[in-house]
Amino acid sequence: MPSPTASFNDASVRIDAGLMQTLCDALPDVVFFVKDAAGRYTHANLTLVRRLGLKRREDVIGRAVADVFPARLGGRYALQDRRVLAGDIIENQLEVHLYPNRQPGWCLTGKRPLPLADGGCGLVGLSRDLGAPDGRDPTYERLRRVTEHMQQHYAGPLRVTALAQLANLSVAQLERHFQRVFQLTPQQSLTKLRIEAAMHHLRGDASIAQVGLACGFSDQSAFARQFKATVGMAPRDYRALQADLGASVE
16 A cells, blocks of 8 residues: 555645545545555545445545445546546536435535655545535626526526526626636536436436436437536436335335
């Protein structure tokens, strides 16, 4: 296992990952972790440990996502890890997290390569739960008109330029205010609405193609790509997972 002195490395700052782990232990809405070159956890904050349904940090350290997540849930994380270990950076990616012991939750995830003390390269990641909108912001009421329009019309074509006009804002202003109030861009908000609707419809009997069209996707392929990128599994696998969960409850 890599040395526990793995750290963030930047041109001007070096932060010990053990210290970051301790600091993030106190944040119930943040998941923090560091992994080695093989994708095994070297650090994990207590929020991650608890969401996995485990009791001790030692139950996570040294293990890979396939060891701590059910098979249907770990695929996206393993794929992301391989990308990041190859040099990619993931920033503010909107995702649904499906932890084994809690309800699905929306978050914004970031991952980046991390040089390790032993000379290898691992990765560091942080996921922050999506918080409630800032209703005290002076633009909130104006933006709420936009979100209500999106909720009513997410199944059809929606353009950011038209949404900006609805709020009497430029596109740049709309995007800036949206990120401040909702922590999301307008496009991310629309994706969230569509994927939430799709997750609901997939519990029914409609075909995958019918669900995609009902939720604003142009074709089944586009729906499957976006659903997998956001939820971490194909729509058919999500439907099977819900059936498995229903059977286990019964």
